[in-house]
Amino acid sequence: MTTDTIADTINRLITANKAKKATAVVQYSKFIESILSVLKKEGFVGAAATIPNGDKKFIREIEVELLYKDDQPKIEGARRMSIPSKRMYIGWQEAHPVRQGFGRMFVSTPKGVLTDREVRKEKVGGEVLFIMW
Numbered sequence: 001m002t003t004d005t006i007a008d009t010i011n012r013l014i015t016a017n018k019a020k021k022a023t024a025v026v027q028y029s030k031f032i033e034s035i036l037s038v039l040k041k042e043g044f045v046g047a048a049a050t051i052p053n054g055d056k057k058f059i060r061e062i063e064v065e066l067l068y069k070d071d072q073p074k075i076e077g078a079r080r081m082s083i084p085s086k087r088m089y090i091g092w093q094e095a096h097p098v099r100q101g102f103g104r105m106f107v108s109t110p111k112g113v114l115t116d117r118e119v120r121k122e123k124v125g126g127e128v129l130f131i132m133w
Helices: 005-018 030-041 116-122
Strands: 023-027 045-053 056-066 078-080 104-109 112-115 126-132
Touching: 005 023, 005 030, 005 056, 005 078, 005 126, 023 030, 030 045, 030 056, 030 112, 104 116, 112 116
Parallel strands: none
Antiparallel strands: 023 056, 045 056, 078 126, 104 112, 104 126
8 A cells, every 4th residue: 555646656657658658557546536637638648547546446546648759758757746745835926837838747636637837827836736847
């Protein structure tokens, strides 16, 4: 059992990308599902589907389609910003572009998981989950 499911999800996506896999399997939770929907909207991953895990009814997993462009993975790297022992919060004025606008910052807000662009547009702050480029 993983204590930091967000870091585990990011790690699984990057590792599967480096291994040139077509899909990656991550642990299921509603929060991870919302993060994956934002990643899909931003073009980092493709479709994500919930799959049952054998005889265990309540433990499910999500199979995520990985995207490539010219045989290069869409996800080049990521960094977990807020960790369980040290949370990091920002206001909407502090949300800055990542890698000169080529990356994204993902923030958990009262309006759901948003990117740095959406945070500035909606004028809402929250916990910085991770950055991805």
